[in-house]
Amino acid sequence: MKQVAVLGMPNTGKSTFFNRLTGASASISNWTGTTVDLMMAQVQLGEEQAEVIDLPGIYDLRGFSEDEEVVRQVLKSTPLHLVLLILNTSQIDRQLSLAIQVKHLRLPTVLLLNMADEAPKFGVVVEVEKLGAELGMPVVLMSAKHGQGYTIACQVIAEMLHRQQESVIATLLEDQLVPDRQIAEEMGNLLQRTVSAPKQLKENRTSRLDQVLLHPLWGLPIFFAAMFCMFQLVYTLATPIQDILQQGLDGFKQMALIPLIAGLPTFLQAFLLEGLYDGLGTVAAFIPVIVLFFLGMAVVEDSGYLARSAFLMDALMARLGLDGRSFVMTLMGFGCNVPAIMGTRVMRSPGLRLLTMLVIPFSLCSARLTVFIFMTAALFSPSVAPAVLFSLYLVSFAAAILTAFLFRGKYPNQEPLVLELPPYRLPTLRQMLLRSWHEVRHFLRFSYRFIIIGVVLIWLLNHLPTDVPVASAESLSGLLGEVTQPFLAPLGITPQLAVTLLFGFIAKEVVLGGLAVIYQQSGDTALMGAIAHQINWAQAYSFMLFTLLYTPCLSAIAVLKSESKSHQFTLLSVAWSLGLAWLSSFVFYQTVQLLGLV
Amino acid sequence: MLFTLSSLKVGEVAVIANLMTEQGLHHRLSALGIRPGRQVSLLRRAWFSGPLHLRVGTTELMLRHQEAQQVYIRSAYLGVDE
Numbered sequence: 233m234k235q236v237a238v239l240g241m242p243n244t245g246k247s248t249f250f251n252r253l254t255g256a257s258a259s260i261s262n263w264t265g266t267t268v269d270l271m272m273a274q275v276q277l278g279e280e281q282a283e284v285i286d287l288p289g290i291y292d293l294r295g296f297s298e299d300e301e302v303v304r305q306v307l308k309s310t311p312l313h314l315v316l317l318i319l320n321t322s323q324i325d326r327q328l329s330l331a332i333q334v335k336h337l338r339l340p341t342v343l344l345l346n347m348a349d350e351a352p353k354f355g356v357v358v359e360v361e362k363l364g365a366e367l368g369m370p371v372v373l374m375s376a377k378h379g380q381g382y383t384i385a386c387q388v389i390a391e392m393l394h395r396q397q398e399s400v401i402a403t404l405l406e407d408q409l410v411p412d413r414q415i416a417e418e419m420g421n422l423l424q425r426t427v428s429a430p431k432q433l434k435e436n437r438t439s440r441l442d443q444v445l446l447h448p449l450w451g452l453p454i455f456f457a458a459m460f461c462m463f464q465l466v467y468t469l470a471t472p473i474q475d476i477l478q479q480g481l482d483g484f485k486q487m488a489l490i491p492l493i494a495g496l497p498t499f500l501q502a503f504l505l506e507g508l509y510d511g512l513g514t515v516a517a518f519i520p521v522i523v524l525f526f527l528g529m530a531v532v533e534d535s536g537y538l539a540r541s542a543f544l545m546d547a548l549m550a551r552l553g554l555d556g557r558s559f560v561m562t563l564m565g566f567g568c569n570v571p572a573i574m575g576t577r578v579m580r581s582p583g584l585r586l587l588t589m590l591v592i593p594f595s596l597c598s599a600r601l602t603v604f605i606f607m608t609a610a611l612f613s614p615s616v617a618p619a620v621l622f623s624l625y626l627v628s629f630a631a632a633i634l635t636a637f638l639f640r641g642k643y644p645n646q647e648p649l650v651l652e653l654p655p656y657r658l659p660t661l662r663q664m665l666l667r668s669w670h671e672v673r674h675f676l677r678f679s680y681r682f683i684i685i686g687v688v689l690i691w692l693l694n695h696l697p698t699d700v701p702v703a704s705a706e707s708l709s710g711l712l713g714e715v716t717q718p719f720l721a722p723l724g725i726t727p728q729l730a731v732t733l734l735f736g737f738i739a740k741e742v743v744l745g746g747l748a749v750i751y752q753q754s755g756d757t758a759l760m761g762a763i764a765h766q767i768n769w770a771q772a773y774s775f776m777l778f779t780l781l782y783t784p785c786l787s788a789i790a791v792l793k794s795e796s797k798s799h800q801f802t803l804l805s806v807a808w809s810l811g812l813a814w815l816s817s818f819v820f821y822q823t824v825q826l827l828g829l830v
Numbered sequence: 831m832l833f834t835l836s837s838l839k840v841g842e843v844a845v846i847a848n849l850m851t852e853q854g855l856h857h858r859l860s861a862l863g864i865r866p867g868r869q870v871s872l873l874r875r876a877w878f879s880g881p882l883h884l885r886v887g888t889t890e891l892m893l894r895h896q897e898a899q900q901v902y903i904r905s906a907y908l909g910v911d912e
Contacts (some may be wrong), residue, residue, distance in 0.1 A: 241861070296854040325887040326863035338902035354888045412856070412869070416865060431869060433888060448877045543892045547880030556881070556892070580854065648855045648897040652862060653883065653890040 234282045235311060235392055239303065239334065240318030241327050242289035243654045245346045249318055249376035250286040251666050278390025292321035293333045294409050298577045304405055311399035314340050314392055321345040321373060322354040325429055328419050331367060336410050337402045341369045342389055344728025348373035349380060355430040363426040377660055438655040451544045460533065466524045473520040474776060481513040503714055507691030511745035515683055518602035525598045529567045534659040538563065542651055552633065555649045558588040560633060565595030569788045581647035589792060590805055591635050593784045596628040597738035604776055606744055610760035611772040626781055629810060631781055649662040671701040686735045686742030691749045693731065703750055723778060733778065739785040770830045774821040781813035833906065835870065836898035840860045844870040844903035851900045864901060
């Protein structure tokens with residue numbers, strides 16, 4: 233099988249092209265010889281079967297960031313039949329530098345000038361034939377997003393691949409890198425002969441939008457209002473879908489499942505129904521929330537607005553020892569902490585990166601969100617519930633700011649911040665669906681087996697030993713819950729809730745599934761009633777505070793460990809979040825009790 | 831007479847003269863179009879002395895003051911839209 237690498241600068245639509253080329257088949261796997269996970273897929277290109285890898289976006293082959301190191305590693309160690317170099321057509325005035333660097337590697341290359349549909353708006357015209365002849369590689373104009381030129385690009389790629397019998401490895405990469413002066417000279421000459429672009433850019437849609445969205449005074453309020461609207465939209469859309477799903481799951485259980493397993497022993501019946509099915513069902517009903525959430529985040533990111541938030545927030549973040557990118561990662565963490573923690577790879581300074589990784593776990597991720605939506609609906613009136621939920625977002629931000637403030641001295645940062653602000657773009661539906669599909673699949677793959685294991689274990693703890701009342705103080709879960717009481721009783725957390733918290737350490741969705749199993753209720757309404765009967769609002773809020781602040785999940789810890797490469801740091805992160813969780817819940821619950829509010 | 835990029839006023843255009851930065855930043859700035867001889871314009875500054883919003887050619891980028899002080903420019907003048 234032939235091997236193809238996709239290479240390009242960030243913000244060139246490289247992933248969009250990769251997704252179009254590989255469809256939904258791509259998956260993240262560990263690339264041999266590197267410690268990094270890369271997107272990979274097998275594709276039929278003309279007559280050739282090829283394995284295509286999506287390399288991280290880089291600015292310069294000589295760069296010092298981890299991504300740039302990864303690309304060098306892959307190019308130096310992998311036999312390649314073809315390199316697909318993706319550049320942004322309208323920014324060819326600067327991006328040509330990467331093409332010149334790749335040219336000197338003497339790898340078989342096709343240059344794809346992407347986003348060609350945008351070039352006329354900027355007044356950029358490229359003489360493709362001439363540029364190809366000068367660079368010694370085929371050049372194709374295309375739009376990976378809308379599809380123009382894509383068929384031709386595929387033909388050229390297939391042809392090149394077919395002709396390339398032998399693979400090439402750039403073993404001498406370091407020696408083939410040309411000095412800056414030479415790049416500048418070659419680039420100047422090439423641009424003069426093959427590209428025409430205006431010296432100064434005219435007013436356009438992006439600059440008009442920026443006048444409002446990056447306004448010194450209104451920029452930030454507008455941004456937070458926009459994010460708030462997005463969250464509201466997600467709940468409004470997801471709640472009815474969730475209800476329908478829950479009804480469907482209940483219906484299936486009543487109509488099909490119960491008659492089907494009626495012949496089995498009672499213990500096994502209860503295990504399958506109340507343990508596995510109810511536990512998993514409660515979690516599954518929340519999948520629409522998660523899907524819509526990722527969809528919303530993808531829109532904000534791909535529109536170019538997320539990059540702007542780095543500009544708006546940088547002044548504040550700098551005072552906390554972080555930078556605009558940390559803010560963007562923290563926001564991404566509201567979807568799922570795991571990819572956000574991995575996203576810190578773009579940072580070079582170890583101090584900045586570790587501080588950002590310490591902050592991200594406090595982002596209220598979609599898994600925790602499902603627990604909070606459920607709990608607030610159970611214990612607060614519909615008019616108060618949204619405010620309670622909003623207060624948890626504020627706590628999430630406050631914990632992040634406090635953490636950065638306290639630890640910024642320990643993790644000093646002098647890294648310069650230079651970020652591109654891409655033009656605003658309307659994402660296409662296809663692009664959005666594919667992206668959120670990838671993210672949700674990644675998310676589910678990470679957490680589903682944990683949820684199953686967690687739910688099963690909680691059920692077993694409740695029902696063993698078999699000669700005591702279910703979930704009573706004498707059952708295993710009762711005993712386990714009792715053990716935690718010296719620590720958790722002052723927070724108002726009951727033994728039952730404590731058991732779910734213990735398992736929530738694995739994944740927060742287990743908390744939700746666990747509640748369903750412990751209170752032995754199927755259907756949201758019945759479960760909510762059961763919980764509301766046993767605990768008051770202060771206990772519920774204390775429980776939510778604890779759930780929000782203590783360790784996100786096992787996956788997040790694993791990623792913290794693999795990204796920081798430090799046991800000590802991972803331990804610090806877990807201990808600090810646990811300590812902060814305990815303290816916050818303690819202060820809250822005791823204050824409410826003292827004030828006699830319950 | 832040389833100035834640094836951080837002294838540029840909003841709406842002004844200048845020509846980049848020289849980059850006095852460490853190598854990593856030099857690579858990054860060059861890849862983003864900040865090279866000697868290129869025209870750069872300052873679109874806006876963020877609040878609380880936050881980053882600068884610059885445009886070089888068709889690329890827009892943000893840069894902190896500290897780094898902007900390491901980029902030398904000449905002949906600043908008020909930019910006009912063509």
